[in-house]
Amino acid sequence: MLKKKSLSLTIAGNPYGYGHYKRMIILKSKLKKENINNHIIDISKLKINLLKQIDIKIYNIIFIDLSNDFFFKKKIFHTLIKYLDHFRGKIFIFDSVEKNIVKFIKKDIKNRFLICPYFLSLKKKLLTKEFKCYYGPDYFLFDKIYFNKKKSRRVQKIFLSCGGLDEHNYTYKIAKTIFSINKKIEVHATVGPLFKKQNINLINILKKKNKFFLYKAVKNPSKISQNCDLAIVSSGLIKYEMAATKINLAVFCENFKHSRYNLAFAKSKVAYNLSTFASSYLMKNKLDYLLKNYYKIFLKKNNLKKILIKNNKFHLITKDVKFNNFSQ
Numbered sequence: 386m387l388k389k390k391s392l393s394l395t396i397a398g399n400p401y402g403y404g405h406y407k408r409m410i411i412l413k414s415k416l417k418k419e420n421i422n423n424h425i426i427d428i429s430k431l432k433i434n435l436l437k438q439i440d441i442k443i444y445n446i447i448f449i450d451l452s453n454d455f456f457f458k459k460k461i462f463h464t465l466i467k468y469l470d471h472f473r474g475k476i477f478i479f480d481s482v483e484k485n486i487v488k489f490i491k492k493d494i495k496n497r498f499l500i501c502p503y504f505l506s507l508k509k510k511l512l513t514k515e516f517k518c519y520y521g522p523d524y525f526l527f528d529k530i531y532f533n534k535k536k537s538r539r540v541q542k543i544f545l546s547c548g549g550l551d552e553h554n555y556t557y558k559i560a561k562t563i564f565s566i567n568k569k570i571e572v573h574a575t576v577g578p579l580f581k582k583q584n585i586n587l588i589n590i591l592k593k594k595n596k597f598f599l600y601k602a603v604k605n606p607s608k609i610s611q612n613c614d615l616a617i618v619s620s621g622l623i624k625y626e627m628a629a630t631k632i633n634l635a636v637f638c639e640n641f642k643h644s645r646y647n648l649a650f651a652k653s654k655v656a657y658n659l660s661t662f663a664s665s666y667l668m669k670n671k672l673d674y675l676l677k678n679y680y681k682i683f684l685k686k687n688n689l690k691k692i693l694i695k696n697n698k699f700h701l702i703t704k705d706v707k708f709n710n711f712s713q
Contacts, residue, residue, distance in 0.1 A: 389421045391706070392444040394465070396429035396451050399579050402549040404622040405450040408479065411526045412448060415699070419707045423448075429456065433464050441472050446706055450479040457485060477702065481646075482509040482518070490516050500524055500702065502625070504649040523698040525625050528604070531611040533632035540679045542571040544610040544632070546618045549577030553639060554584040557591060558665070559617060562672050564595045570676075571596040573613055575603045615679065617659070620647040628655045633683040635659050635675055654690050657682055 393413065397406035406427060413423040424444075428436060428451075441447065447469070456462055466489055469476065476497045480486045482505060490497040499518040502525035513520055535542075543563065547555040560572045576585065576599050591597055600609055606623060607630045610616050616627045620638045627634050636651070637659035638644040644660050651658040657675065662668035675682065683689060 389445045389707070390443060391416060391421055391423045391446040391448060392439075392441065393423055393425045393448040394428050394451065395425065395449075396453060396456055397427045398429060400455060400550060400552070401429060401453050402621070403578065404549070405452065405479075408526050408622065409448065409450055411528060415526070415703060416706070419703050421446075421703075421706060428461065428465065431461065433461055436461060436464060437468060441469070444474060446475045446477065447472060448477050448479070452480040452483075475706070477706075481505075482512050482520075487512065487516070498705075502526070504653045506649045509649075519698070519702055521698070522625055522628070524702065525629070526699065527626060527629055528607075530626075530629050531605070531607040533607075533611050533613070533630045535612070535614045535632075537614050538680050538684065540567075540570060540614050540676055542573060542613040542615075544606070544613040544616040544618075544627075545572055545574040546606055546616070546623050546627075547574075547577075548619045548621055548623070550579040551577055551584065551619075554581070554587065555619065555637070555639070555662075556580075557584060557587045558662075558668065559637075559672070560588070560595070560597055561591055562665070562669050563676070564591070564597075565669070566673050566676055568595065571598065573598045573600065573609055575599075575606060575609070576601045578602065615683075620644070620650070624650065624656065633657075633679075633689075637662060654688065657689060 393409040395405045395409045397403050409425050413425060416423045426439065451462065470492065474496065477500055478486060479500045481501055481503060486499065490499055494516050499516065501518055501520040502522055504522065505520055545556060545559060556574050560574060563570055563572055588599065592599060603609065607626060610627060610630055610632050614633060615635065616632045617635045617637065618624050618627055620636050620643050624636050634656040636647065636656045638647050638661050641661055659671050
């Protein structure tokens with residue numbers, strides 16, 4: 386039996402981070418178990434003429450993970466969309482329910498599908514009825530999940546993750562604020578591959594005088610967070626991974642635009658919503674309240690739901706990929 390061949394097109398590096406690329410790595414491992422070869426291409430580093438040299442006809446199926454407003458404005462993205470119109474196989478897109486993505490899918494509803502592994506607003510849920518969409522956190526692609534079983538009544542260890550880029554150096558700012566509130570707290574933070582050198586220097590200075598533990602090139606954050614009482618993370622793919630571990634979770638947004646994107650997740654009540662930090666004063670007030678009311682927020686009133694995202698539906702996608710006829 387010949388193996389099916391699939392292609393993943395994604396983006397990575399500055400200014401996109403590595404979340405999309407990591408997801409395609411996990412997808413590749415899942416497809417391999419189904420006897421499906423997958424080739425990953427980071428198109429953010431390609432020039433348009435090299436993009437057009439990709440022979441898409443040799444593939445049965447294409448996965449696309451490019452969700453980034455900055456990339457959507459680039460000429461190479463629009464060139465890609467036109468190029469993919471010549472592809473007659475199945476196309477699966479990882480994204481939210483956005484106008485330009487929906488427009489692309491509706492050009493060929495029979496062969497184009499959206500994988501939206503997020504919480505959605507009611508308006509977007511209704512929109513998914515117009516095409517084939519796998520939506521909801523159960524379709525999220527996870528590495529192995531290390532579950533959190535900590536039941537301390539007070540915060541002793543905090544897991545902190547601010548993305549692979551952390552453009553505004555929230556790793557330093559948040560950790561510094563936490564230590565100003567309580568010097569006894571341990572902070573275990575991931576350091577992304579795109580952190581600026583000057584920001585790393587500030588972080589290392591803070592590390593010398595505090596219980597500040599840094600982890601570089603982290604492949605599985607849940608392996609670190611499993612030993613912490615609380616996770617404070619930025620509003621990216623990491624928040625779903627942390628939600629799956631059942632850790633006490635707080636999510637902040639880098640800017641007001643991200644806070645709008647985070648609205649459906651915030652309404653799901655699986656995490657404490659820190660929203661944005663418009664100033665250092667506001668950051669300290671929010672973190673001070675979070676730490677001093679930790680027991681009331683996460684344990685006493687039980688206002689936040691501890692749902693376990695089992696990822697038990699993704700097999701439906703791989704089943705569709707494996708058993709449909711993808712001849713071109």
